[in-house]
Amino acid sequence: MNEISAKQVDDQLIELTLAGDREAFGGLVRRYQDRLHNGMVQILRNETEAEDTVQEAFILALTKLNSFQGRSGFFTWLYRIAYNVAVTRMRQRKPTISISWPAPGFELPLTAREPMPDAEILQREQAAQLMQALGQISDGHRAILVLREMDGMDYSAIAEILDLPIGTVRSRLHRARMQLKQLLESMFES
Numbered sequence: 001m002n003e004i005s006a007k008q009v010d011d012q013l014i015e016l017t018l019a020g021d022r023e024a025f026g027g028l029v030r031r032y033q034d035r036l037h038n039g040m041v042q043i044l045r046n047e048t049e050a051e052d053t054v055q056e057a058f059i060l061a062l063t064k065l066n067s068f069q070g071r072s073g074f075f076t077w078l079y080r081i082a083y084n085v086a087v088t089r090m091r092q093r094k095p096t097i098s099i100s101w102p103a104p105g106f107e108l109p110l111t112a113r114e115p116m117p118d119a120e121i122l123q124r125e126q127a128a129q130l131m132q133a134l135g136q137i138s139d140g141h142r143a144i145l146v147l148r149e150m151d152g153m154d155y156s157a158i159a160e161i162l163d164l165p166i167g168t169v170r171s172r173l174h175r176a177r178m179q180l181k182q183l184l185e186s187m188f189e190s
Contacts (some may be wrong), residue, residue, distance in 0.1 A: 042146040057082035133183035141176035
């Protein structure tokens with residue numbers, strides 16, 4: 001049985017879309033909307049803004065699809081578009097606090113081997129502290145952490161999305177991890 005790679009599926013859907021098949025673009029949307037949405041929720045820390053950003057990113061991707069050259073994966077290209085939309089939104093928005101944060105379903109794994117009686121409460125507290133700490137670091141550091149640690153992207157994809165050299169991605173990721181660690185340690189001490 002021949003397995004078709006994700007890139008081949010994407011390339012076929014892109015080709016069909018460029019030929020006028022709007023349903024083919026719907027296939028791309030279905031393939032990537034949840035993954036893109038999760039990344040934008042982590043970056044924007046606001047469910048509604050993340051939904052709007054993803055929708056805008058897909059519209060922009062459709063209008064600019066003929067400029068996609070295939071040098072990177074489609075998702076990397078799409079994520080770059082969404083990230084740019086998110087950055088623009090963050091620059092334009094007034095400071096607000098989202099009541100939907102942390103995102104529903106977000107769980108922080110416990111480090112203890114045996115379940116504790118209050119494990120669920122502790123887990124929620126830890127998740128809230130992590131989200132609070134993420135909210136205190138710069139947008140650039142948060143974006144790199146989200147892309148690497150939550151989306152599992154490699155350094156070259158992050159470099160392409162953020163338009164940075166790989167060495168800069170590595171150093172910023174290190175600084176972001178250290179900053180997050182310090183924030184979490186100070187929270188747990190208090």
